[in-house]
Amino acid sequence: MKKAFTQLLVLLFTFLGCWLALSQINYLSIFKINETKTLNEQKIGDLIWEQYKKNTQLIENPKIITAVNTIKQKLFTNNHINASKIQIHVVSNDEINAFALPNGHLVLHSGLISWCNNPEELAAVMAHEIAHIEKKHIMDKMVKEMGSSVLSALINSKQGGEMLKQVMQRASSTAFDRELESEADATAVTYLFNANIDPEYLATFLMRLSATTDMSDLLVLLNTHPNSKERAGSILNQINKLHLKNKTSALDSLQWNTLTNSLKDNLSNKLATKR
Amino acid sequence: MKSALFIYKVTDHESEKASNSYLMSLIAVIAGLPFPIINLIATLIFYLGNKRSTYFVRWHCTQALSSQFSLLLINSICFYWTLAIVFGPQQLSNFYIGYALTVILFNVIEFIATIGTAIKVRKGIHVEWWFYSTLTHLFCKS
Numbered sequence: 001m002k003k004a005f006t007q008l009l010v011l012l013f014t015f016l017g018c019w020l021a022l023s024q025i026n027y028l029s030i031f032k033i034n035e036t037k038t039l040n041e042q043k044i045g046d047l048i049w050e051q052y053k054k055n056t057q058l059i060e061n062p063k064i065i066t067a068v069n070t071i072k073q074k075l076f077t078n079n080h081i082n083a084s085k086i087q088i089h090v091v092s093n094d095e096i097n098a099f100a101l102p103n104g105h106l107v108l109h110s111g112l113i114s115w116c117n118n119p120e121e122l123a124a125v126m127a128h129e130i131a132h133i134e135k136k137h138i139m140d141k142m143v144k145e146m147g148s149s150v151l152s153a154l155i156n157s158k159q160g161g162e163m164l165k166q167v168m169q170r171a172s173s174t175a176f177d178r179e180l181e182s183e184a185d186a187t188a189v190t191y192l193f194n195a196n197i198d199p200e201y202l203a204t205f206l207m208r209l210s211a212t213t214d215m216s217d218l219l220v221l222l223n224t225h226p227n228s229k230e231r232a233g234s235i236l237n238q239i240n241k242l243h244l245k246n247k248t249s250a251l252d253s254l255q256w257n258t259l260t261n262s263l264k265d266n267l268s269n270k271l272a273t274k275r
Numbered sequence: 276m277k278s279a280l281f282i283y284k285v286t287d288h289e290s291e292k293a294s295n296s297y298l299m300s301l302i303a304v305i306a307g308l309p310f311p312i313i314n315l316i317a318t319l320i321f322y323l324g325n326k327r328s329t330y331f332v333r334w335h336c337t338q339a340l341s342s343q344f345s346l347l348l349i350n351s352i353c354f355y356w357t358l359a360i361v362f363g364p365q366q367l368s369n370f371y372i373g374y375a376l377t378v379i380l381f382n383v384i385e386f387i388a389t390i391g392t393a394i395k396v397r398k399g400i401h402v403e404w405w406f407y408s409t410l411t412h413l414f415c416k417s
Contacts, residue, residue: 004410010406011345015381022373023370024373026369028367028372
């Protein structure tokens, strides 16, 4: 019995030794796995964004862009996020939705900004989407849902056409799984905390989202972010362990009022154009 | 892996049956890929079918079966790790590739050893594997 046990240990250590030795080789670098992934993400992200841009109206009002960029800057500077990696686009769309696309494209619907009660809620949603980008959730989700072969075909085909439309549709309207959402929430809380913005607004936003029963057609964010109530609870638990000393506003009241008024003007112009 | 003398002279019928126990795991490896449990089940069925056979046949069935258990363990970890990367939150890492290569290495060694043993046992030569023969001596009594 003792002999068998000794031999088992030798076998076990031989296996572990081989594993450890073979793990020392940097395969990811040799086969340029990460570089290829990044390149593919850039190509897919730009393809999807170009397709999305064709069917939507971008908001280029400097007052709106400046306000959104002020929040972006606060979050990025305090969390050492490379600003050139993420581009925030505000689009004229009544649906209450925000989503991240590959290659750092973050899309904010005007409907979502209008639905936020204060700039801190908007900052919380932005922090959550930035967390998805920083944690590289988007490509993972797309590869799992569509398969890498579909995405490779998308990169290699010049037109993309119908396939590209479907990918775009999925990228903006399907939910992340629970684990990725929780990770994005936890990261968003850290981002907000570092930027001295009260992370509790992320929880209140989610609570408000789960309590809303009307506007079901417009509330796309509820479909793509299920279990909002549970998630709000987890966020509050995380916040209890943090002690934020100097709370600051994501935007001052003047900037927030300018932003909301500009959005109202934008909506009025849109309706007037329709008529 | 070493050839050793067996306690009695083995008949041709016995050597054929004992050799088949190793071949079972080889056939099952090919049929069962990528599911790691298939080769163990095949070897286990062969072992149970020969439970009342002669000592030489039982001994080799036990050695073949015990080797499959350790392979099942390392192959299962590799299988579920791969699934976690493809469908779950796990990321591809050097540790995973290192593990997969180690698993492939051990499987190849086992595959070659199995072929070699099956040929030798078919000729009536008793072959003992390091560690697995010690284990087999503990479980298989004459």
